[in-house]
Amino acid sequence: xIAAMRRAGSGAxxxxxxxxxxxxxxxxxxxxxxxxxxxxxxAVPTSGPATxxxxxxxxxxxxxxxxxxxxxxxxxxxxNCKPGKGDVGVTDTTIKLGLIASKTGPLPGQFDSxxxxxxxxxxxxxxxxxxxxRLVDLEIRDDGGNGNNNLQLAESLAREEKIFAFVGSHSAxxxxxxxxxxxxxxxxxxxxxxxxxxxxxxxxxGVPGIVQKNTIGVGATGSKYLNKVNDIKQIxxxxxxxxxxxxxxxxxxxxxxxxxxxxxxxxxxxxxxGVLDNNYTNYVVSMQGNCxxxxxxVAVYSTMENNANIKLAKAMKGxxxxxxxxxxxxTSYLPSFIEDAEGATExxxxxxxxxxxxxxxxxxxxxxxxxxxxxRYLDTLxxxxxRPHPPGSFGGPAWAQAALFTEAAARxxxxxxxxxxxxxxxxxxxxxDHGFVAPNDPxxxxxxxxxxIVQVRDGRFTEIRPNDRxxxxxxxxxxxxxxxxxxxxxxxxxxxxxxxxxxxxxxxxAC
Numbered sequence: 001x002i003a004a005m006r007r008a009g010s011g012a013x014x015x016x017x018x019x020x021x022x023x024x025x026x027x028x029x030x031x032x033x034x035x036x037x038x039x040x041x042x043a044v045p046t047s048g049p050a051t052x053x054x055x056x057x058x059x060x061x062x063x064x065x066x067x068x069x070x071x072x073x074x075x076x077x078x079x080n081c082k083p084g085k086g087d088v089g090v091t092d093t094t095i096k097l098g099l100i101a102s103k104t105g106p107l108p109g110q111f112d113s114x115x116x117x118x119x120x121x122x123x124x125x126x127x128x129x130x131x132x133x134r135l136v137d138l139e140i141r142d143d144g145g146n147g148n149n150n151l152q153l154a155e156s157l158a159r160e161e162k163i164f165a166f167v168g169s170h171s172a173x174x175x176x177x178x179x180x181x182x183x184x185x186x187x188x189x190x191x192x193x194x195x196x197x198x199x200x201x202x203x204x205x206g207v208p209g210i211v212q213k214n215t216i217g218v219g220a221t222g223s224k225y226l227n228k229v230n231d232i233k234q235i236x237x238x239x240x241x242x243x244x245x246x247x248x249x250x251x252x253x254x255x256x257x258x259x260x261x262x263x264x265x266x267x268x269x270x271x272x273x274g275v276l277d278n279n280y281t282n283y284v285v286s287m288q289g290n291c292x293x294x295x296x297x298v299a300v301y302s303t304m305e306n307n308a309n310i311k312l313a314k315a316m317k318g319x320x321x322x323x324x325x326x327x328x329x330x331t332s333y334l335p336s337f338i339e340d341a342e343g344a345t346e347x348x349x350x351x352x353x354x355x356x357x358x359x360x361x362x363x364x365x366x367x368x369x370x371x372x373x374x375x376r377y378l379d380t381l382x383x384x385x386x387r388p389h390p391p392g393s394f395g396g397p398a399w400a401q402a403a404l405f406t407e408a409a410a411r412x413x414x415x416x417x418x419x420x421x422x423x424x425x426x427x428x429x430x431x432x433d434h435g436f437v438a439p440n441d442p443x444x445x446x447x448x449x450x451x452x453i454v455q456v457r458d459g460r461f462t463e464i465r466p467n468d469r470x471x472x473x474x475x476x477x478x479x480x481x482x483x484x485x486x487x488x489x490x491x492x493x494x495x496x497x498x499x500x501x502x503x504x505x506x507x508x509x510a511c
Contacts, residue, residue, distance in 0.1 A: 071376040073128035076410045081132040084414030089164030095130075095409070095416065096137045097122075098157035100169045100178060105145025106242075106275040107305050110331060111170040113395030114192070115140060116385045117377065118168030121402035123384040124376075131409050132416070139163060143171050151177030158185055165421065166191060167405045168398045172305070173242045173275070179204065188421050190401045192394060194245055199445075205425055207401040208353045208437040209448035211245055214489075214510070216252035217449040219482030221301060221329055222351030223253060224260040225453065230324045233296025234268040236287050238312060239303045241272035244507070250303045251504060255487035257301075263497045266295065270500055273308060280315035288321050299325035306332045306393065310341050317344035325349060330451075334392040338459055346459070351451040353438040354396030355477055358454070358461050366467060368477055370435030377436070400433040404442065407431070432474040439474040450481035486510070 089096040099118055101111045122136040130136060139161050143149040154177040157163045165188035169178055172194045179198035182189040192206055193199040199210045218224060226232070235257055239250035250270075257265055268291035271283050291298045300316070300323045302309050309328040316323070327349040328337075333356070337345055355370045357378070362371075377399045381388050405421075408428065412420040425442045432439035438448040450471050454461045471478040488510035495501050495511070505511060 071372060071379055073124045073376075073380075075129045076125070076131045076406060077129065077133065082414050085417060086415075087164060087417040088162050090134070090416050093134060094137050095134045096139065096161060096163045097165055097167045097405075098139050098141070098154075098161065098163040098169075099167060100141045100143050100150055100153050100157070100171055100175070102145040102171045103142035105143075107145055107172050107307070109307075109334075109336070109389065110172070110305050111394055112389035113334075113391050113393055114168060114170045114398035116381060116388045117391070117395040117399040118402045120377075120381040120384045120388075121399055121406075124380040125402075125406060131406060132414055134416070138167075143177075145172055145174075147174030147177060149177075150175055151180060154178045154181040157181075158187060163187070164416075164418070165189065165405065168401045170194070170394050170398065173240070186418060188405075188418055188425070190405050190425075192397055192401070194243070196244065199245075202445075203422070204445070205404065205442045206445070206447075207397050207404050207431070207433075207440070207442075209440040210445050211249060211447050212445075213248060214486050215446060215484045216249075216256050216487045217447065217482035217484055218256050218260050219480060220253050220256040221327060222349060222451060222453045222480055223257045223299070223301065223327070224482060225480050226325050226327060226349055227257060227261065227265070227299060230299065231297050232265065232299040232325060234266050234291050234298045236269035236271070236291055236298060236300045236323070237267070237302070238271045238273060238283075238300070238308075240275060240305065240308065242275055246303045247272070248507060250301070251491070251508075252487045253301055253303065254498070255490050256482075256485075258494065258497060259485065259487075259490055263494060267497075267499050268292075268295070268298065273304060273312075275305070275308070277308070278311065280311045281318060283312070284315045284319045284321050288319060291323075297324040299323055299327065301325075302328040304328065304331075306334055306337055310337060310345070313341050313344035313348065317342075327351065330354075331393055333454070333461070335390045338456055338461075343459075345456050348456045349453055349464075350455075350461070351453050351480065353448050353451050353478070354400075355436055356452075356454050356461060356463055357391060358463055359466065362466065368435055368469070370432070370437075370475070370477055373434040373436035397437055400431075400437040403433045404431055408442075430472075430474050435475050435477065437475070438478045439472050446484060449484055450475060450478035452478050453480055 101115045122138050126135045141153040143153055150171055158181050166178055167190050169191040174195055176195045176197040179201045182203050183201050189204040193204055193210055196213055198204055237250045237254055240246040254267055269287040309332045330350055330352050333350050355374050359371050408421050408424040409416055411424040430439040430441050438450045440448045453464045455464055468479040469476040471481055488508050492511035
């Protein structure tokens, strides 16, 4: 499908795109150089309740075409696609979906790109005719990062708006309200869970996977590769103390690194931090005392959100502490990680479950199928969302979440019911949205096990080994792959190698 788009006159399209000049900031790739069409005017879609954000719906079909030659959506019209059996939220002409995100609250800006990616996806899909003739009506809500609000909004979307499914919801520190309502009413939920209750809900499907209490990849967050090539002997971990997912993921990364080196590393420092915490200088001073240079190279890994990662980087720079590796998760794949850090993030690494935007600057002859899907994402975003936030972080996975829903719903044809959607999600093979995100089997409910790595070099994200292509069949770009293992059992069997075991034992059930 994407390959067919590539063959359809791409040369003329890219020549025309070279004339579009739009400034997107000095430290992100200029989109005009990448051939992304960024309109200067045009559509002003309707706004969704409570957020003022544009939403997809029947009115989206009237949005005029702007820009030149974007990669279009294919009509999703299976054979015999006439109105058939529906379900809650499904009529002959519409499919009503719900999305709850933390647009405001303690983690400002972290999920903006996700909301806008899903919004743009369904607008583009609607213009192509929707799914089997049904247009998507997306109801967007902001929970302010508050668990009670998340629950109330989920109840309202289920009981009052009568949505068919949740698609693209991203919330923190508590998204368990969605889980309660989804599980009780058997409502499909395709998103990125950030609480255990939602991650363990059988009706939740993550793209590109779901974090779990017990399992992690041996090479989690690029650590196996980074530690090996940088001869790391000591590791330090930072996490958000408000989020049990952040805490256990940090310990899981710790166990993964120990297993990958056969316990050949020392955990020299562990540090919980608060969302609103500003004491990072003190944390770095403590880390300097614990992670002595004479004991070997140090790597600092973080499961915190982007603003906290910037504070940590600036504090390390201020104290002259230069670890061989500083690697936050893909939550920091945003321009602000560079622009707001005053040079402190130079050299930082980020393991990515999506093809990075910078890939579009490479010659088209080197593009993979996933690169074309990335371009369609950006073309669609800049066309349908006026003045979007910088794409990155959760934006790529969220785009793929909308794509997963669309693929499963299309397989149901005219008879779109929740039971059918569950059957299709549980029986389809690995999903990668044409190689744009790390491939994962939706039915497994496991975290993704392959990624690629970017590094901040000269104030820009630069991909490491961009043409490696040795990864899994459906995502060859994601070469940094690893096998899942039960990290809690590993910890229990090797407890003597880990610090702060009393704290860990309070949250770990396996011992």
